Amino acid sequence: AQETSVTVYGRAHVSFESLKASGTKTKQVLNNNTSRIGFRGEEALGNGLKAFFQIESGVKLDDGGSGGSNALAGRESFVGLKSNFGSIKAGNFYHPYDDLHSISGNYFQLFTGTSNDATLWANGSTAATGGFDQRLPNAVSYESPTFGGLSAKLWYSFGPTSGSQEQLGSNGARAISANVLYANGPLKAAWGHLQQRRMQTHSASFYEDGFSNFITVGYQIGPVYLAALVERDKLKNINQSGNDRTRNYGHLLAKYTTGAHTVGAFYGKAYDWKGSAGRDDSGARMYTVGYNYALSKRTQVYTLYTNLKNQDAGAYVLGGSPVRAAGALADWATASEKQSGIVLGMAHNF
Amino acid sequence: AQETSVTVYGRAHVSFESLKASGTKTKQVLNNNTSRIGFRGEEALGNGLKAFFQIESGVKLDDGGSGGSNALAGRESFVGLKSNFGSIKAGNFYHPYDDLHSISGNYFQLFTGTSNDATLWANGSTAATGGFDQRLPNAVSYESPTFGGLSAKLWYSFGPTSGSQEQLGSNGARAISANVLYANGPLKAAWGHLQQRRMQTHSASFYEDGFSNFITVGYQIGPVYLAALVERDKLKNINQSGNDRTRNYGHLLAKYTTGAHTVGAFYGKAYDWKGSAGRDDSGARMYTVGYNYALSKRTQVYTLYTNLKNQDAGAYVLGGSPVRAAGALADWATASEKQSGIVLGMAHNF
């Protein structure tokens, strides 16, 4: 236990937000945006082999609240081995599907908070409502080395262990994810894949199996960066009704950087859910425009305006968690038709 | 994320206590006294501007209990910027009112535990019973630079976010605090101010608005330090009854230091609550005498005797939380008339 073997790192990120939803008054809040603290290290074992670990915890810098990702090891945490042949690790961490977020995602608020592209992308972050953007426990993964800009990741989660359906002998939920990434000079292109299987072993109100695939591309032209994503999601045997639901989604990103200044715009559109459990006018669109100023490589301030508009039957919510509650996948709660936020934030990496 | 950018600091503080309350037997306990661990750092941004952060968590060294201030970031936690023009920060931290605690407070047990002056000062630490000495979330503050010994702080809290009244569109509770401090050579003098507004948006059983003001002075004469505080508290529209309540409070502190030895005495007196929601004989007095021995600058052991005596209708409790429960502000629970403790403790700062 040498002191120098552990690096303490993290991010302190808060924002002041003025939020508005149709039918209600404006609200002013101070928000924490996935602030975190982590501990990591690696050990050379000889012959190019290394052991590594990371223990990362969210911290609610606004109110000290605990639980979920704000518990010890509530964020990306794992232990593993790596060599010239790639790396293997095991723990509690996001899938390769999520690891591609940065290519075309809504970067203003560091992929979190009100402007979070997970508002529409991946159908949000709650498995119970069919979302694909969540950290899953009991995971193992393999990450390939990079050959000429090409790399791949494969990931498997044994699913949550606390659910009543996960007792010894049952067939629990499982998730599989993979990606392939090509990054060379100004170009990034990637495919992301996630499937969530046997979700009804957790709750009959879940869908049976869920599949999400996307392709995303980004290109840097001098000070300008342009990127796009197209995605298709499918949820099968919803609430054991035998009915399925399929959705298309896409987004565009543009940003311009000069010195410490970056301005950018993001536009995303979710189309109606189709199929036997589909619903007309269940789509939405969101856009964000913003300005980031880098006080240093580690510290930035920013301001942004983000705006979400649901169709008549749309139920998306700014920040990433659809209103549709667990156990109500076939129904649709009423979300505010229009939601918007003006945000002023600061993020400090350490 | 350079390792050297983060400092790990904290305090390990436990005490053995023999407690006595009138009408019950004696109790022997091992107590944790706000032990904590924290991580902080700052980054120079050029032109005298600096970014800084702190993430501080309480640790229950006696039993490993979690929650509240013992969660990650459960204690003073924030991120901010500072320059020659002062500092601004945002997060979860105490108000300027509390920051003056050390001028005339009951220092023996490091302003915590059984001898805590918050037993009477600020009417305790529970907002629901009208106390003013609590850490409040979602806060922002400005701290001025010091001009000839004079400095000031201004602080605003958007209030808790988890209460049912804090949904989008409601007018939630808010708190405002300020202080002005003059510290020059042997003299310290300060004014502390706190107001808690719209508390009934959290619970109808809360008071509507609460105000607390105090003036405190301390003076060092060679090895002797003398200090005093006078305070006035007001709670308005208690339980939506339209009735108000006002209280005066004061305390005196004297200590004598020679080498590693410090002996001291503290005396505090809370007068009756007056006004339409007042109550006769609701006052109390407490005193503490003690001895602290500094094993080093970072480590000390101490022993103390503390004694609280409530009047017939007094409901104060050693340690800082009045017995009067939330929702019972107009009523008065019965606290033990006399309470006392003999304490032997050790505190190690790291």
Add this chain to the structure above:
Amino acid sequence: AQETSVTVYGRAHVSFESLKASGTKTKQVLNNNTSRIGFRGEEALGNGLKAFFQIESGVKLDDGGSGGSNALAGRESFVGLKSNFGSIKAGNFYHPYDDLHSISGNYFQLFTGTSNDATLWANGSTAATGGFDQRLPNAVSYESPTFGGLSAKLWYSFGPTSGSQEQLGSNGARAISANVLYANGPLKAAWGHLQQRRMQTHSASFYEDGFSNFITVGYQIGPVYLAALVERDKLKNINQSGNDRTRNYGHLLAKYTTGAHTVGAFYGKAYDWKGSAGRDDSGARMYTVGYNYALSKRTQVYTLYTNLKNQDAGAYVLGGSPVRAAGALADWATASEKQSGIVLGMAHNF
């Protein structure tokens, strides 16, 4: 608060396990095995006196779950003083009884997880079911210096503070533990003692008083290490019925180390509970065989097979918590008669 005064240390330990229990299907899981992160330091105070502290928290590396030993300071946490005359400390930590675990314990999985010898040793880790192998809060201890290989520890716990019976004035549960250790060259021999008193002040369904004593011996002969333990447990006045229960237990350990390779075998046997609250055929036996490979001094991988067989009325469970629930000490839940696990794990100390 100098940065260099605090050492960050810990362990990341996960295993893949294929588990089998009679009457149910096989289960494959990824398990966390008491991964932890800690902060510790010491300060020289002059004349050989030192202050020291440790704050240790479990981390659920598999799913980020919190609570219990996985809260801040949920594991071995204390502050104390040490000199040539020994050390005293106070906090939340294991007793001297447990500190002898490593002499003859089931080392494969680092004394945790499926192969944990606490499956049978000390009757498991849950006080409510009469187990003796738990961390107890509010503890103080004295550890002697070593004289010619001989040392001793004495420990006292004021018991949990959150139980309803622990209010001011009640006579709460208390625990006392001691050990004597002789370690000289190839030989280790020790006596461990633990008594848990007045447990019915926590719950009438607890036993009144519990006693456990064991003797354990280990001897290194070149690459071979042989060790054994014999233990006797007694639980008195079970469920306030006036009836007692007594059990014998013993185990054997053998391991062979060459270079980075260690192979070993463990065999433990719990005999029937005797006495007026005894039960025929309530015994069990377990064995483990395994192989550990040291990638470095800090990092190892291992594989093992462990197997538990209960007699007809046996209720032991792999991993250390008997099935007998709190409040049901006089009854016996049905555990799976046979349980086994094949485990592949990795542990990285930092």
